[in-house]
Amino acid sequence: MKGKIVAVALLIGLASTAAADVLQQSPEGFTLRLERTLPRSSAEVYAGLQQLPRWWNPAHSFSGSAANLSLELRAGGCFCERWEGGSVEHLHVIVALPGREVRLRGALGPLQQLPVNGLMQWRIVPQGEKTVLTWEYRVWGNADNQLQRIAGAVDGVLAEQLGALVQYLQASPPAERATSPPAGE
DSSP states (O other): OHHHHHHHHHHHHHOOSOOOEEEEEETTEEEEEEEEEESSOHHHHHHHHHTHHHHSOGGGSSSSOGGGEEEOOSTTOEEEEEETTEEEEEEEEEEEETTTEEEEESOOGGGGGSSEEEEEEEEEEEETTEEEEEEEEEEEEOGGGOGGGTHHHHHHHHHHHHHHHHHHHHHSOHHHHHHOOOTTO
8 A cells, every 4th residue: 555655646746737638537547638739740740759758758757867768669669768777668559550549558657556557549630731649548457546546647747748749849840850869879
């Protein structure tokens, strides 16, 4: 139980004030959904997701450095963090459809201390010259976890990450997003 309390406290402390939609929450789980329309092509949005070290907030990492993060956009790929002295698999890629969707399984950060499962989806839908990115994360487990207590904190962390992704996509030229390796590679 002490580990659960620490995980919840850490999530609450890291959450930003921005929020997504908490679609459902109960002791057994929660579903979060964030959605943004971006002035970029679906190919650019997909490529931007892979540039995780350029937009992920390092405060939400185990090593304290986003440069240690990587995302292999292929089935069996890893959203991983590796540094001298440790490594973490944050999520495991189960679907990678260029320009359309990425689906990952696993528990982010402090959720790994709980006996839970998670499914994250990034759906990418072109709308003319823009793209709608829908980011959904479902977490479920035993009712003893009281997962409704942390839904808002996880919501805030993901909203912060989406905001950083949007800033990255808007600030960098298309050629840089599609071809440059992340810093630290």
